[in-house]
Amino acid sequence: MFCPNCRSEYVEGITECAECLVPLVAELPPEETTEYAYEDFVTLETYHARHEAELQKSVLEANGIEAVIESDDAGGAGPALAFTRGVRLLVHKDDIQKAQEIFQDLEAVQEEPIAAEFPPEEETETP
Ligand SMILES: [Zn+2]
Numbered sequence: 599m600f601c602p603n604c605r606s607e608y609v610e611g612i613t614e615c616a617e618c619l620v621p622l623v624a625e626l627p628p629e630e631t632t633e634y635a636y637e638d639f640v641t642l643e644t645y646h647a648r649h650e651a652e653l654q655k656s657v658l659e660a661n662g663i664e665a666v667i668e669s670d671d672a673g674g675a676g677p678a679l680a681f682t683r684g685v686r687l688l689v690h691k692d693d694i695q696k697a698q699e700i701f702q703d704l705e706a707v708q709e710e711p712i713a714a715e716f717p718p719e720e721e722t723e724t725p
Contacts, residue, residue: 600626639688651685
């Protein structure tokens, strides 16, 4: 059984999608297209420089997330424009949560050495 809305698959016996609260169908209608529609892409982050966006894009793609860079710098020809207006990294709206989690994980890894765990304050050695 499938949800016609979010296309989740459910085991036999379930009649309603837990997420969308719509009745399940036995078969999904054929997908119109396997490619993401551009209007379904949402801005994940805005960067000042294109290379930052490209770095993050490669991280996302390594995790199987399709990402698109959108900037007003005409493909790098006018970096000044890109600086003022920003370079946007877009991901599909279905992927945005996963993308944010990936970035959070990255930040957590990077911050780890700085945010070293100190033992709870126990200043018992006061003279
Ligand atoms: Zn659903």
